[in-house]
Amino acid sequence: MKKYFISGAMLAGLMSLAACSNDEGVVADNNGAEQQFTITLASSGDRATRAAADRTLESEAAGQSIEKVTLIVRSQDDGANKNKVVYTYTLDNWNGTATNYDTNGHGKKLTFTIPKADKLGAGSYVVTAVGYNESNYTLSLPNKGDVVDKNITATTPIGAEAKEVFAGEQKFNVTADKKIEGTDASKAIQSVDVALHRQVAGAYGYFTSIPAKIGETEVASIRMVSRSKNTVLTFGSFNSSFTTTDANVMYMVNGSVPATKTAKFLNGDEANVLFSAKIADWFPGGDKNNDGVYDKKDTNWTNPYTTGSYLKGSVFASNFIVPFSATQGKSTLELQLLDATGNVLYAWPVKLDASNAQVGKTGETASADLFGAGTAMGFAETADVFSLFRNHIYSIGIHKQGTSTTDPETPVPGTDQPTDLSKIQNVVIRVNDNWEALHHMSIDE
Numbered sequence: 001m002k003k004y005f006i007s008g009a010m011l012a013g014l015m016s017l018a019a020c021s022n023d024e025g026v027v028a029d030n031n032g033a034e035q036q037f038t039i040t041l042a043s044s045g046d047r048a049t050r051a052a053a054d055r056t057l058e059s060e061a062a063g064q065s066i067e068k069v070t071l072i073v074r075s076q077d078d079g080a081n082k083n084k085v086v087y088t089y090t091l092d093n094w095n096g097t098a099t100n101y102d103t104n105g106h107g108k109k110l111t112f113t114i115p116k117a118d119k120l121g122a123g124s125y126v127v128t129a130v131g132y133n134e135s136n137y138t139l140s141l142p143n144k145g146d147v148v149d150k151n152i153t154a155t156t157p158i159g160a161e162a163k164e165v166f167a168g169e170q171k172f173n174v175t176a177d178k179k180i181e182g183t184d185a186s187k188a189i190q191s192v193d194v195a196l197h198r199q200v201a202g203a204y205g206y207f208t209s210i211p212a213k214i215g216e217t218e219v220a221s222i223r224m225v226s227r228s229k230n231t232v233l234t235f236g237s238f239n240s241s242f243t244t245t246d247a248n249v250m251y252m253v254n255g256s257v258p259a260t261k262t263a264k265f266l267n268g269d270e271a272n273v274l275f276s277a278k279i280a281d282w283f284p285g286g287d288k289n290n291d292g293v294y295d296k297k298d299t300n301w302t303n304p305y306t307t308g309s310y311l312k313g314s315v316f317a318s319n320f321i322v323p324f325s326a327t328q329g330k331s332t333l334e335l336q337l338l339d340a341t342g343n344v345l346y347a348w349p350v351k352l353d354a355s356n357a358q359v360g361k362t363g364e365t366a367s368a369d370l371f372g373a374g375t376a377m378g379f380a381e382t383a384d385v386f387s388l389f390r391n392h393i394y395s396i397g398i399h400k401q402g403t404s405t406t407d408p409e410t411p412v413p414g415t416d417q418p419t420d421l422s423k424i425q426n427v428v429i430r431v432n433d434n435w436e437a438l439h440h441m442s443i444d445e
Contacts, residue, residue, distance in 0.1 A: 035119050035180055036191040037071065037127065038111040057202050057318040066131040066166065069094050070141055071112075074148065076124035076171065083370060084147045086120070094131065111191065122176045128152065129194045130235065131166035137233070150368055151236035154199070155257075162320040167235040168196040199233050199254060201388045203274050204318030205335070206397030208311070209422035210279065210294040212287035214337060214345035221338045222315060223276035224350070224396075225263045226388075227330050230255030230322040237366040237374040239391070251358065251381070252374060252390045254366035255322040265334050266347035274333070277317035293422050296409050312409045314418040316399065323390045325365065325377060331384045335396065335443055348443035350396065351383045363387045396443065419443075 073087040091097065091110070098110040114120065130139065130152060137154035156162055172192045173181040180192055203224065211219055232255065239250040261270040279294060280286075281304040288298040296313030303310055310316050326332050333350035352359055361381050364374030381387060388394060397419040411417045 034116070035114045035174070035178065036111055037114075038109060038191045038193055057204055057320055066094055066164070067133050068092055069110075069129060069131045070139075072128045072130075072142060072152075073120070074126050074128070076126055081147065083149065085142050085144050086125070088141070088144050119178050120174045121178070122174050124171070124173050126169055126171045127192055127194055128169040128235070129167065129196060130154075131196055133163060133165075136160075136163040137165060149370055151234050151366075151370060151372075153235070153368075154233040156231045156322065162200050162233075162322045164320055165199050165233065166196040167199050168194050168238050170194040195238070197239055198391045199235060200320040201323045201390060202318070202320055202393035203388065204316065204393075204395050204397075204399065205275060205277075206310070206314060206316050206395065206399045206418040207421055208295050208314045208418040209420045210315060211337065211346070211421065212292050212294055217339050217345055218286070219279060219337045219345060220340040221276055221278045222317070223263070223336050223338065224274040224317075225265060225271035225334050225336060226274050226324070227269075227271065227327045227332050228324040229259040229272035229274070230257060230324045231259050232257040233322055234366045234368055236368070236370070236372065237364070249357070250390070251361050251363040251387070252366055253323045253325045253363055253377075253387055254390045255324050256365075258324075264344070266336065266344050269330070271334070274321060275317040275319045277315050279315070282315045309408075310399070311411060311416060311418060316418075321388055323388050325363065326379075326381065326385045326387045328379045328385065332386050332388075349384060350443050352381075352386055354383055356383070358386060358389075358392075359383055363389060366390075 068090060070090045071088065072085055075081050075084050075086050089112070091112075094110070130141070132139065132154070135157075137156060140150075140153045140155075142148045142152075152167070154165055170192055175181060205222070205224055207222065210222060213219060234254045234256065237250075237252055237254065239248065239252070259272055261272055263271040263273050265271050282302065283294050283298055283300055284302065285300045287294060288300040291297065294301075294313070294315070296311070298313065301313050305316075308316075331349050331351075335348045335350050336344050337346045339345055358381050362379070363377045363381060365377065366374055377387070379385075398414060398417040400415050
């Protein structure tokens with residue numbers, strides 16, 4: 001995944017925010033330094049200006065398109081009111097209100113000042129921020145006055161795919177004279193910065209020279225299936241120290257509650273679909289030149305997407321994914337070719353590249369409890385038995401940008417390079433510098 005600065009290759013962003021309220025923990029006093037929260041959602045890419053519209057995963061390029069940011073402040077003072085929500089605030093038009101920035105990354109930021117009459121009183125606090133789009137998830141956001149002991153969760157609607165969502169939190173103290181501690185003392189206005197990270201994983205496939213038939217049966221679609229798939233995200237065990245791809249990387253699964261199985265591996269084991277593409281959407285009318293493969297020589301090739309561009313003769317499919325753990329002893333992914341009725345005609349096991357940094361690591365699962373430590377998995381990741389971690393992106397083929405190169409027919413190694421399925425070659429999962437880690441995957445004959 002990427003992180004916003006907030007950060008992520010795995011994705012992330014930085015947020016700071018301030019708010020007002022007349023509840024417990026908020027002191028009505030017009031004196032003292034002003035208090036601010038600054039929301040900075042970094043690595044926003046070229047779609048950050050599109051309000052109220054979900055971003056599709058078109059490439060590895062950094063991006064975000066969220067409409068709402070909710071801020072929750074909880075007291076951290078010992079006693080009965082520890083973790084009591086003393087303030088909540090929701091900004092309804094993040095993309096339309098936040099401004100661009102290009103310091104230590106790029107993205108959008110917005111600063112809120114707590115009204116003097118509602119400044120936070122002396123004490124310890126933690127602020128949690130969530131960036132999301134309406135209706136993508138059912139969020140377990142607490143209300144003002146609640147005393148909470150669990151992390152916030154986000155549940156996908158039944159049958160729906162995951163969408164991008166960001167979250168992070170930051171502890172801070174307020175002194176007796178209403179000043180926020182730990183910030184730049186030279187500034188008249190103090191600010192709390194919260195690092196927001198992408199909470200989902202990403203996966204895509206970028207293919208060319210797809211077999212038109214297996215035997216005498218026509219290939220109608222291509223898909224990636226997985227051993228597992230989750231439906232609930234937990235916003236906890238944050239990677240607040242991550243700012244650069246492949247540095248301070250966490251191998252964290254923050255997903256739970258398995259989805260209903262809707263597919264099968266070639267051997268009959270139950271599976272979930274990660275992403276899929278219909279051949280007719282890219283090559284309407286079939287194998288135009290009857291040479292046995294779908295590629296750039298077929299003059300009927302078209303790009304069915306209204307955004308993003310791809311090399312002529314290619315097929316692209318992707319999804320954001322609620323992270324899930326590997327199943328010990330069972331291969332995680334399989335790439336399949338299907339006929340028009342959904343029967344699997346051919347399949348390749350999918351592996352991480354042997355040199356991938358994930359191989360040999362022991363992953364963790366995020367805790368449901370506030371500030372709870374992650375739980376280590378009982379086995380190490382391998383090339384074929386591996387988890388899909390938060391803010392990591394996994395790919396077959398390489399498509400680094402949302403727009404293909406100037407020459408629409410010529411691959412660029414390492415940048416714009418669909419996998420040639422007629423050669424049964426390696427497939428690469430990668431994470432660019434706006435995701436926490438890039439992973440290279442291969443397919444075996």
